[in-house]
Amino acid sequence: MTVVRLLGPPHLPGAAPVPGRGRKPWALVALLLCSTGPVPRSRVIDLLFPDAADPQAALRWTLSQARRTVGDAVTVGGDPLTWELADGVHVDVLDVLAGRAPVGWPVSEAALPLLEGAEPDVAEFSAWLHGRRLDLAAAGARLQRAQRTRTCSPAGRGAVRDLVRVGEQVMDAGAPRDGAAILAGAVRRARVLGDDAVLAEALAHYGHGIVHAVASTDPGAAAALREADRLATRHGLADVAVLARRELGFVATATGDQAGALAQFARAAAAAEGRPEQEAGVACGRGFALVDTLASGGAVRELDRAVALAEVADRPRAAAAALAMRGRARLQRDEDELAEQDVRRARALVGELGWTALRPWVEFLHGEVLLRAGRPAEAEVVFADARTLAEVLDDACWIALNARGVASARARRGDPAGAAAALRTVCETLVADADICCWIELHVRDTLCAVTASFDGPAALAESRLLAERADRTGLGEFAVRAARHRARLGDPDASGEQRARAGRYDNPALLRT
Structure with missing residues (x-):
């Protein structure tokens, strides 16, 4: 049995030291194993090599050193970077995060700091490390209490x-x-x-x-x-x-x-084949993954399939989820009448099921439909009520979305400056809270660009550039097209051509509108 220790000073007990290694190889190993999924190489560069003259070369060298550090215990590679444990290998942080009894290491060390004494001197990584240490310390303390008293x-x-x-x-x-x-x-x-x-x-x-x-x-x-x-x-x-x-x-x-998401949904589809009740959930997930990428038309078709499969299997929860997501996809495509039909059906199902946890989401979509129909006063009431429920549920994503809706309705009612201030507050919260879904952050930033453009052109231009940068980094390219459209409306002479060029790659006619 091999145990990789990342809590406290990082090491492999019993392994011979390898000379010449710095702190960044261990930092890279910790970053990968403490993340929720594959990590884009660009993200690693941002955190570990922000000032390197040749960041790609620095990453390649650090990867080679990380492989020497962990030997055959952990396989690391790919783009985005992934990891896989060899048989019989255990990692302390994975035990802590999973809440399971430690294997090959003492529970008394479950709350030790991640990478203690081996922190690279990089401000960006230090910020990430601080957040992870807090999460792991809390999880480690819970594990210790459980082992003592449970x-x-x-x-x-x-x-x-x-x-x-x-x-x-x-x-x-x-x-x-x-x-x-x-x-x-x-x-x-x-x-x-x-x-x-x-x-x-x-x-x-x-x-x-x-x-x-x-x-x-x-x-x-x-x-x-x-x-x-x-x-x-x-x-x-x-x-x-x-x-x-x-x-x-x-x-x-x-x-x-998005690439990692589609790979997981392909694996799920293989396991679900032949069972409509399972295929419906996979199709809904794949539709969600496609909404803001190159194929929002494909997202609608996938969600059509999800709705049909859910109805065949008599799964009203799956049908409600798929209808709501299809409504969102149709709103992105400016198919407002079809979206309204989907949202109305989803709201009815959620009400019949008593599905309180999903209500802030479907009510947000209802508010969007009202806003598009030119009814901002009614929309604001819907958004405000949904935000209150989201706050009671303590769901950061639904809070952010409905706060965005309230601000958007307020702008339509004649207070763009107040709306922009509220949206900036939400964006600041999003930046600080890594748990907000990427698409929700970009949705809020897109609205901030539109609202700010009505009274502060330079600020709106700056926001649109940030929106484009974030969209390109996360692969949600529809928002990069929208950013170019904001800049075109503000008089940027190159933005119209960029909007057309980018939109031409997408299956969404709404992106071509000026």
């Missing part, structure tokens, strides 16, 4: 599955953190039970609940989903594999890794 009562397979069902019901009813605690308890009891099939189910449902209702980029949830996928693959649990891969695709989409 002796799970014996539970059979049926009891664990009942806990999973109850936890999901509590989440859907609008108590996400209470539901998450119940699901975490299901995972703990499944580990005690020693049944890999039940553990895989509990892990997959725990990860699903966390990323949708608590934190879409939570590293512990991503670790749980990856473990569920490994167990499900090993034991031939197709439905569990679909759920885990589908949710890993959702996490990748939320973080702007």
